[in-house]
Amino acid sequence: MGRITETVKVLLIANILFFVGSQFLGDYAIKMLALWFPENENFGIWQVVTHMFMHGDISHIFFNMFALYMFGSVLEQAVGQQRFLFLYFSSGLAAAGLQILFTYLEFNPAYQALLDAGIQPSQIYESLDRAVQTNSYQFFQGVSQETVMQLTDAYVTPMVGASGAIFGVLAAFAVVYPNLPLYIMFIPIPIKAKYLIGGYFLINVYSAVTGATLLGPSNTAYWAHIGGAVIGFITMYYWKKNQFNRWN
Numbered sequence: 001m002g003r004i005t006e007t008v009k010v011l012l013i014a015n016i017l018f019f020v021g022s023q024f025l026g027d028y029a030i031k032m033l034a035l036w037f038p039e040n041e042n043f044g045i046w047q048v049v050t051h052m053f054m055h056g057d058i059s060h061i062f063f064n065m066f067a068l069y070m071f072g073s074v075l076e077q078a079v080g081q082q083r084f085l086f087l088y089f090s091s092g093l094a095a096a097g098l099q100i101l102f103t104y105l106e107f108n109p110a111y112q113a114l115l116d117a118g119i120q121p122s123q124i125y126e127s128l129d130r131a132v133q134t135n136s137y138q139f140f141q142g143v144s145q146e147t148v149m150q151l152t153d154a155y156v157t158p159m160v161g162a163s164g165a166i167f168g169v170l171a172a173f174a175v176v177y178p179n180l181p182l183y184i185m186f187i188p189i190p191i192k193a194k195y196l197i198g199g200y201f202l203i204n205v206y207s208a209v210t211g212a213t214l215l216g217p218s219n220t221a222y223w224a225h226i227g228g229a230v231i232g233f234i235t236m237y238y239w240k241k242n243q244f245n246r247w248n
Contacts, residue, residue, distance in 0.1 A: 030160070033051065090168070102208075117141075171228075173197065
């Protein structure tokens with residue numbers, strides 16, 4: 001393992017400072033800096049960036065920062081600081097965009113089902129805003145509980161974490177060093193980067209499509225992981241194919 005590059009060091013410090021600060025600010029930090037569903041009154045455009053520095057708990061930030069520490073500096077040394085920053089943040093933004101898209105695909109059919117049942121839009125949003133405050137569901141006659149829960153979960157669940165950006169870094173690393181042997185805990189044999197990272201990506205695709213939770217908590221934003229990885233892979237593949245020079 002080589003030295004930590006300055007960019008990765010700054011990202012690590014920033015994430016840790018955000019995490020510590022959010023412990024003191026509590027719900028206010030989540031309200032202002034997490035990425036809310038755009039229909040939610042808490043949504044702010046700045047959150048597409050700030051959510052990348054927010055984390056849910058100590059294990060969440062630990063594993064993200066550990067991955068950044070392990071792979072980020074090596075990748076930055078290969079592509080240069082500005083390319084690394086471009087890849088990191090473009091992956092994070094793509095992750096947010098794809099997650100929001102699929103959240104809309106959950107929200108809109110459920111919302112339409114309530115309208116078809118005769119529920120007024122004002123009633124729907126009053127119940128949703130109440131759910132943000134009380135963390136509970138308000139069910140309506142003529143609408144299944146599953147539909148209401150789908151609508152409410154899409155509306156009230158904010159997105160936090162650098163995972164989308166980290167997946168972009170992982171995917172780019174696999175493009176640059178596909179055959180580099182990597183070791184993971186409890187497996188005593190090395191696995192090439194392209195297989196280990198590729199397999200991890202496929203697990204996330206499976207979880208996103210089926211809803212099955214194979215790794216991580218049940219509220220993991222799998223589509224965000226996929227969005228970040230796809231952009232990281234495409235960007236790095238293009239640079240490598242075109243024989244990129246260090247962009248300092």
